Amino acid sequence: MKKQTVNSRPAGPKPWYDPRVRALFFQVISLAVVFWVGWVLIDNTLSNMQSRGISTGFGFLGESAGFGIIMHLVPFDATMSYGRTFWVGLTNTLLVSAMGVVAATILGFVIGVARLSSNWLVAKISLVYIEVIRNIPLLLQIFFWYFAVLSNLPSPRQSVEVGGALFLNNRGLYLPGPVTQEGFGLVWVAILVAIVAVVGVRMWAKKRQMATGQIFPTFKVSVAILILLPLMVFFSAGQPLEWDVPALKGFNFGGGITLIPELVALWIALSLYTASFIAEIVRSGILSVSQGQTEASKALGLPNGLTLRLVVIPQAMRVIIPPLTSQYLNLVKNSSLATAIGYPDLVAVFMGTTLNQTGQAVEVVAITMAVYLTISLLISLFMNLYNRAVAIKER
Amino acid sequence: MTEPMMKPPKRNLGPVKWMRTHLFSNWYNSLLTLAVGYLLVTSVGPLLNWLILDATFLGNGPDDCVGAGACWLFVKQRLNFFIYGFYPDELQWRVDVMFALLAVAFVPQFIERFPGRKWLGIFGITGLPIIGYVLIPGGVLGLEEVGSSKWGGLMLTLILAYIGILASLPIGVLLALGRRSDMPIIRGLCVVFIEVWRAVPLITVLFMASVMLPLFLPDGVSFEKLVRALIGITLWQSAYMAEVIRGGLQAIPRGQYEAAGALGLGYWRKMGLVILPQALKLVIPGIVNTFISLFKDTTLVLIIGLFDILGAVQSTIADPAWQNVAIEGYVFVAFCFWVFCFGISRYSQNLERKLDTGHKT
Numbered sequence: 001m002k003k004q005t006v007n008s009r010p011a012g013p014k015p016w017y018d019p020r021v022r023a024l025f026f027q028v029i030s031l032a033v034v035f036w037v038g039w040v041l042i043d044n045t046l047s048n049m050q051s052r053g054i055s056t057g058f059g060f061l062g063e064s065a066g067f068g069i070i071m072h073l074v075p076f077d078a079t080m081s082y083g084r085t086f087w088v089g090l091t092n093t094l095l096v097s098a099m100g101v102v103a104a105t106i107l108g109f110v111i112g113v114a115r116l117s118s119n120w121l122v123a124k125i126s127l128v129y130i131e132v133i134r135n136i137p138l139l140l141q142i143f144f145w146y147f148a149v150l151s152n153l154p155s156p157r158q159s160v161e162v163g164g165a166l167f168l169n170n171r172g173l174y175l176p177g178p179v180t181q182e183g184f185g186l187v188w189v190a191i192l193v194a195i196v197a198v199v200g201v202r203m204w205a206k207k208r209q210m211a212t213g214q215i216f217p218t219f220k221v222s223v224a225i226l227i228l229l230p231l232m233v234f235f236s237a238g239q240p241l242e243w244d245v246p247a248l249k250g251f252n253f254g255g256g257i258t259l260i261p262e263l264v265a266l267w268i269a270l271s272l273y274t275a276s277f278i279a280e281i282v283r284s285g286i287l288s289v290s291q292g293q294t295e296a297s298k299a300l301g302l303p304n305g306l307t308l309r310l311v312v313i314p315q316a317m318r319v320i321i322p323p324l325t326s327q328y329l330n331l332v333k334n335s336s337l338a339t340a341i342g343y344p345d346l347v348a349v350f351m352g353t354t355l356n357q358t359g360q361a362v363e364v365v366a367i368t369m370a371v372y373l374t375i376s377l378l379i380s381l382f383m384n385l386y387n388r389a390v391a392i393k394e395r
Numbered sequence: 396m397t398e399p400m401m402k403p404p405k406r407n408l409g410p411v412k413w414m415r416t417h418l419f420s421n422w423y424n425s426l427l428t429l430a431v432g433y434l435l436v437t438s439v440g441p442l443l444n445w446l447i448l449d450a451t452f453l454g455n456g457p458d459d460c461v462g463a464g465a466c467w468l469f470v471k472q473r474l475n476f477f478i479y480g481f482y483p484d485e486l487q488w489r490v491d492v493m494f495a496l497l498a499v500a501f502v503p504q505f506i507e508r509f510p511g512r513k514w515l516g517i518f519g520i521t522g523l524p525i526i527g528y529v530l531i532p533g534g535v536l537g538l539e540e541v542g543s544s545k546w547g548g549l550m551l552t553l554i555l556a557y558i559g560i561l562a563s564l565p566i567g568v569l570l571a572l573g574r575r576s577d578m579p580i581i582r583g584l585c586v587v588f589i590e591v592w593r594a595v596p597l598i599t600v601l602f603m604a605s606v607m608l609p610l611f612l613p614d615g616v617s618f619e620k621l622v623r624a625l626i627g628i629t630l631w632q633s634a635y636m637a638e639v640i641r642g643g644l645q646a647i648p649r650g651q652y653e654a655a656g657a658l659g660l661g662y663w664r665k666m667g668l669v670i671l672p673q674a675l676k677l678v679i680p681g682i683v684n685t686f687i688s689l690f691k692d693t694t695l696v697l698i699i700g701l702f703d704i705l706g707a708v709q710s711t712i713a714d715p716a717w718q719n720v721a722i723e724g725y726v727f728v729a730f731c732f733w734v735f736c737f738g739i740s741r742y743s744q745n746l747e748r749k750l751d752t753g754h755k756t
């Protein structure tokens with residue numbers, strides 16, 4: 001018997017047929033291409049900027065801006081720096097985004113539920129709303145509200161008036177502003193105490209339900225605590241809050257809170273537009289919960305309210321949250337259309353005026369894009385965390 | 396003997412029954428119906444009056460618009476500008492030919508069993524752009540040259556949306572494949588590219604294309620504004636396209652990949668012959684939806700100074716010769732967009748229903 005020498009390792013493929021070698025090769029090539037393209041772009045940009053006499057670096061942020069901004073949440077005047085214009089723009093973007101998210105969510109949920117209403121008329125009107133609004137470009141809607149509606153409002157002297165406190169004219173929307181008086185700090189303390197109390201009640205109620213099976217009306221009690229406690233403190237402290245009602249002074253209104261027409265137009269358009277998408281998301285979310293779930297919870301003897309709260313909504317939310325997140329992201333991104341009507345958001349102020357005045361295109365564009373990237377990542381992160389909390393726990 | 400069949404009571408029959416269940420099923424539904432009905436009745440009348448009954452359709456100029464209703468005369472007189480922009484009158488047949496070809500290629504797609512509609516569709520994405528590339532700018536074959544600064548209106552809107560979607564499709568396919576690749580560096584590059592573009596608003600992309608692109612290019616090389624906008628739109632859109640296509644790739648069962656591998660197909664043949672044909676068919680509705688949103692987003696180019704249909708209207712309503720025609724202009728543009736987008740979205744919903752077979756794991 002002859003011992004055959006068995007080659008324990010068969011000859012591997014030729015190196016250029018080996019998938020690992022190939023993968024490495026392609027990755028090195030693509031990395032090299034990316035670096036080469038990047039290097040060419042940077043080189044071109046630097047030489048172009050040199051020939052046009054543009055300096056590089058972020059030093060311009062400290063220079064005086066020299067232009068005014070019609071609306072600012074942080075203190076600002078023309079003598080302040082370009083860096084300050086960035087903060088003004090950013091806060092304005094965040095303001096309109098936050099206002100839009102709140103309004104669009106409320107409106108979207110209402111319309112989405114109305115779309116499924118057993119009332120034929122209400123369902124059809126919701127359908128028409130959704131199909132009309134979401135098929136018209138947002139920019140057109142913003143223009144419509146700004147140039148066709150708000151600009152055609154009467155002058156301050158003939159303002160549209162609601163209850164002597166709310167005024168609407170072609171200079172904007174005027175609301176009474178709350179002015180806290182001495183002693184209002186107590187109310188803040190009361191609100192804080194109420195929140196702590198609610199958390200305590202919830203924990204206690206859950207513990208008791210676990211131990212005895214008795215259900216405590218947590219929701220009603222929580223709402224009562226949250227409303228009544230601060231109210232009681234408010235009244236016992238002698239109502240330390242006054243309303244600064246806007247009043248006509250000369251040619252314009254003074255006092256109170258002023259929403260400039262650009263903000264109002266952008267807010268209305270963003271909310272209505274995004275609401276039409278949210279409504280469809282809500283509808284599909286509710287429809288995704290099968291009828292059997294409702295029937296099963298009825299069979300278990302849960303009343304209607306609890307069925308909705310414990311069975312339907314948690315399951316619908318699982319379907320609703322991911323697309324809702326992307327709608328919020330879209331809303332924040334769409335708020336940059338502000339620049340078309342002159343609302344001083346980040347893009348209009350920083351990428352518009354500041355860029356034009358300083359010519360620092362690369363730095364300004366990079367900062368602006370970084371801001372949007374950060375906002376996107378943050379919203380995704382929070383929504384993913386929430387999504388993980390409500391997702392199906394598979395055991 | 397059988398008892399004579401009794402008819403159901405009247406209130407359970409016909410319109411009365413329908414109204415009882417759909418409009419007045421309980422007290423708050425009745426209240427809701429009455430309230431909404433009242434609002435409808437009070438708002439539809441004036442709206443109809445403004446839109447049609449009191450509106451001005453005929454006349455020669457702004458002075459004829461004296462009625463209380465809409466001044467459609469304005470839209471009628473400026474229609475040429477809204478559709479062609481500054482394109483010279485005597486050369487507009489070239490644009491008309493393109494409109495006609497576009498209709499020939501894509502309208503049959505809405506009609507099932509139209510003979511050869513597949514070939515017309517293929518012509519729409521291969522031959523049509525080539526013809527358009529020759530016909531619209533001109534400058535060759537004895538056609539008079541028309542610079543892109545003269546393009547505008549609906550024509551420009553369609554060009555932007557069409558080229559944007561057509562160019563972003565192949566890039567999107569490559570990015571989607573890259574994102575699902577086993578090679579970590581390629582996957583990383585694709586993820587970064589896709590997520591960065593998706594995170595920033597189109598306006599910043601357009602600004603970047605119009606302000607920064609000239610800085611990126613070597614001396615002496617420069618693009619027209621329209622081309623710069625198209626580059627920006629395409630890059631931005633390809634990121635969204637990639638995500639849509641990735642959805643399709645993920646929906647293909649693993650067995651298909653493995654079967655293709657077992658047949659000895661290499662990567663590109665596996666993707667090109669087995670996976671992509673199935674995946675792309677799955678995501679046609681998604682692609683159509685992306686197209687709709689891109690179509691609406693093309694209006695943003697007016698911010699960097701191109702006259703798309705909204706830009707054209709926006710510039711004419713500022714014309715002092717016409718007073719207070721903003722609403723008419725906007726309603727006209729809204730109607731144009733609505734017809735396109737609603738039609739296409741209905742088509743995509745139909746398609747979705749038709750394609751909704753199999754492939755459910």
